[in-house]
Amino acid sequence: MRPAIDPGLAGFLEQAAAAGAPPITAGSVADARTGNAEFLRTMRTRQEPVRAVEELSVPTRAGDLPARAYLPVDEPVAVVVYLHGGGWVLGDLEGHDQLCRHLAATSGAVVVNVNYRHAPETRFPGPAEDAADAVAWAAATYPYPVVVMGDSAGGNLAASAAVASRDAGVRLDLQVLLYPVLDADLTRESYRRNGDGYLLTAADMDWFWDHYVGDGDRFDPRASVLRVDDLDGLAPAVVLVAGYDPLHDEGIAYADRLAAAGVPCDVLEYPGAIHGFMTLHAVSPLGEQAAEEVAGLVRRRTTAAV
Template sequence: MGDLDTVDVPCRRIASRAGCVVVSVDYRLAPEHRFPAAAEDAYAAFRWLAGNAREQHADPSRIAVAGDSAGGNLAAVVALMARDRGGPQPCFQLLLYPVTDGAQDTASYQDNADGYLLTRESMTWFWNHYMGDADRTHPYASPMRAADHRGLPPAFVVTAEFDPLRDEGEAYAHRLAAAGTPVECRRYDGTIHGFCWMPGVLDKGRQALDDAAAALGAAFLNGVRPHGIANPTTMDEEA
């Protein structure tokens, strides 16, 4: 599900706020193209941009990977692929409520199984279409399952309070931090999965995108990297 138009608004807002080029990737979708098609498409796009950045008015030494939900999964996976395959490396990863583990066994999956837009049942449907008979524990499907998370780029991770994916996003942030990666993780209370798609009607959607763009812009312009975390920062209703 989804296409370039689906994410056009958040891409434009990030480009505007961070002052950067955003390349939005229209990767192949399942079930016509199952795992690892989407991941390989995303990695191919990253490699292409690294080799053609100047033509896109971009700096090849400052390329980040970013995405939300399934796109957050692909961004994290591209960072792993780039490290494992020894090619160009992203300088930053921006992960908005990412899918990081196919186990679907966290407390947030239980607490937010129904009633908050994204459901446990729909995630099972997505996983089944994406993976088919393939192994969900493959690290390029479930980046949480990678044997080693060292040597990955700094990260800014966004999670939503009422989202089945909340806990796995935060767990991935902790896994990166434990491996020595500078990470900032922010939970936006009172929000649901996909809230960053709705900056026109949700204050928290605007805030999260602007916070993400600020982190991205700082990484690009100043080499500022987020600090390691012990617990996610909660962005409450008064923020």
């Protein structure tokens, strides 16, 4: 028998179903972006106290990317390159503002929220290259342990950047993958179990992959990171998964492969959560609890790395 879904998240899903809310990917790309931004705005319930917020430009091989750095109150313990979710298509610096503030305030790290280029205007491998370049920039800029973190499609980019960093000899101390996209195989059991009715649907993921890769190979290991042949020597990992998420099983499969390759890996399982729950601040405290658990691991793992 499955664990019960978190009450706040269950109520949110029931209200959405009763209202006949359209899928995330309904309409045009512009429509989806507008709807996603408006929805995330309703989820922002407060501003976390941080010492300062700085607008930055992060240099990459394709030009400068807009970014926003959240500075903790005390001397930083690390720098986190944060890559937001949104299926490689949606999202911006505002949508994950509260989460990044909370992570900076509770982890003691500088959190740099990077607005990588989005599909379909920039398809794969452009966003993955942006992520790798942002990590290399952070490693060359900050005198602290370096963490790459992302949720959903941002988790995909973070995982890809961790592989690219290893291959390029770039310093990286920790990768944190929050309900990440790790494979283009949409037939896993968690897709069958959770592919409809839990915010992110299997159809949404097919739409996102189409926009990200286009006519390219969805199973290229830089996109479907679960298919990377050799995981040896990657940065230690934290993989967070949600029980009612279509992506649950690929997250567990990647964590298992990391462990088998000798990569230290913490798995954080939230059985009663849905995809994206860490940004659903207004409907459930579960996301904030998860953010605090992640922040605590970042602090402990990076302090041990010094």
